[in-house]
Amino acid sequence: MPSDKHDPPSTGTPDTVSLDGTQRAIPTWTEPLAATASAPIGGPLGEHATVGRHWFWSPLRVGLLLAVLTLTAGWFGKAACIQQFVNDQGQTELDWRSGRPYVAMCYSDVVPLYTAERLDRGDTFPYATSWVDNAGTDRAQVRFMEYPVLTGLFQWVNAKLTHAWTDVSAAGWLPGALPVAVYFNITALFLALAWLVTVWAVARISRRRPWDAVLVAISPLVIVHAFTNFDTLAVALATAGLLAWSRRQPALAGLLLGLGAAAKMYPLLLLGPLLVLCLRAGKLRAWTTAAGTAAGTWLAVNLPFLLFLRQGWAEFFRLNTERGMDPDSIYNVISHFTGWAGFDGPLAHGETPTVLNSVSGALFLLCCAGVAYLALAAPTRPRLTQLCFLVVATFLLTNKVWSPQYSLWLVPLAVLALPRWRLLLGWMIIDALVWAPRMFYYLGIDNKGLPESWFLGTVVVRDLAVIALCVLVVREIYRPSEDLVRADGVDDPAGGVLDKAPDVVVLRRPAPVS
Template structure:
């Protein structure tokens, strides 16, 4: 591998620039879903059927594939908001003589409307007005399990909550003066948070549509995803998906520094966007484009440090809480380790643990398994006959983390949606996986309701978790198959190499673990 081969010859650069410039793509260059996707063809029946052979494409003054996707997303996000709205209903309590959240009769579980955003408003002391990472409190006060707590989210997610809490305070002051509608502060906090999270998901869709180039209609699959209808407002994960998706777009546009900055911002909100650097590393090694990788990785590291350093210096213990709490967590209900425990009676790698005792062996095993998967993915990237696409490798890395990790919170599946649409844009397959993944929420809520309240036994929940894991693993197997059989890859079947590749798009290989079988793309 020669780091000095970062530049191609001028004709190759010209061809790559032409392919990467969406402005050069005419209407006839688009992939028409009603011609290529049975799902879209069937869905178009109420609207008049598939697009006609002689239809004029790309001439409407307003409706573009992106705007249609954004409209679908607004409908999906509205459904998602109404799905959570039952948990911010209010009632007048005769005991306290004031308005309270109506969580009577286990509403969060019976209505399946639970959202972390609602309890976090008070649990993270946001309603008290303190600054995250500086403010601490005691859980289980007066009990043997009493312990000191700080904000347990990464810096940008914690600050996002704090800013929304301040906006809530401002709203309530204006509302109390009679200028705005009023209600419980936690309801206002949820609605303000939901607004920004919805905007972040729209940004995610915009970035994916731009990155997909010839397949802008694939963004509609993200917009209509059942996962977003269930989990867009379960936590704060759409902030990270927006950063990861825009970073891929910046990389596709040959702006590695901007891509790195966006990955660093995303990593300061949720850790997973930084995993994409691993995919870029092995692909850049294969193509000999290490300069672009160093630029992106350096920008990502500098951005992450710039965001975290002030909090780490001023409030080191509060900043460390996120890492501390993660080290103490045991196997999450949605993890494969808990599935094995529930079905076999296995006591786990560490056995019974005392309060606040870290599961050292579980932490080590999950780390080793994830690194082993990353090594396998790196081998595939360097051994495949044609260099894999960025989205393919990105999906494999993030999926490997979720499958091997001790925590798979339900909303984490949102991380996979943009990557899946770019990696394997097979509509029926992806919609089936996303529907199954979204359905895990129902037995999860019914299990938390408890047997004594006519909830479901844990076996139902665990069975759906296994099906979800198998579906994700199945997607990984399909992606690996298409990496080794690029003629089956829908993107490369259309004549493209890697729409998200940027400097990697149509770049010749410089380092491989075997010689290319044959030149399948120009």
């Protein structure tokens, strides 16, 4: 139980207690937000409090419980979009009348994709089943499943489970509902489990600071976007891959990153920071193992579809190549406020924005070069998650697409890279609040929605918040004494073979001429 005295015990450093030989940071001593939040349960940890002896509760289990509550809130936030009504013909329909998905701010891609991807039919298979959009017009286009293979199969399996559920419910053994509602709930269950894996992995990586995983658990972005799309799968696999790397298992890390890339391509970005850090530390063999395993895993998942269902398999790449600047990309922000027509000018339907693709790719590579220089030239080798956060953040900032759920990619990386609770919660709240003007912008001014300028204004604030986090990460790289993770002589908890490794390749500035 907390005592009246809140000074740190003599067994640890000023901000930690010793637990089984490990210094554990106490957030109620270091984070004003945590200290304030602890008031209902007795206030900050006391000097003589017993730590790590409870038979059940631990930082991880508290984090998982909070994650369950947060995910439950997220489900209720989307539940309005799976309500149903009986129409004039006596048929049950999904109640999306009067712009409900936008007015209730419950929109989720999971719901419309059930029919759009032909998952509601029993005789379909991803990448083999095709259909024609805009049939009979000059914009007719043969379409296939538009997601990477693992995500496409995830949707298909959930659809099969939905069909089985509806068959059993028709016999009276299970409660019945519209198939799309059943599909959403089954999908949400697995997406929630994936986020719990993410919380678990962050807690295990942050051995000295396990309470930081609470930020991943209670993130407002989870409430808004855990069930907006399917991204928690890739986030869980990427974070578990970092955990495997931290435990000096590069092959397992590569396997998990490869699976993550088969669900969403972004986990492959993490191999870049690993490369430059392994180069600096002379650990290229470990990187080669991880990268080779990741490439082999991705290929093993994709090869059957590449060989036998190539056109369907290529749909994801075709759509991403032909896609123009999304509403909340920096390019669209500039275009809207300046009247700029974009790098390619007006595009016909299906025309590829070649210049935009080249510019966004070049800007990202330029940022990667800057991160690589930072990794090799910083006085102290940066931590792995610091560079991972910078790479993924710059990818989102320079990319032509920043779908709202992509912000989930940053949550575990930000917590591991910059565990400053008030700053991170501030950014997460800003990012989550972008959802409200987005929904009312999609509703349309004619339906009492908001003009695009309001939405794009919040996008600018979100981007500035992410840029500010990047600046702070770079600042701590150059001032490691201010890095909370590196207190008490800790080097890199997520570094694995990099942790405490001596430098081998370092870019040094030339000494000034006297």
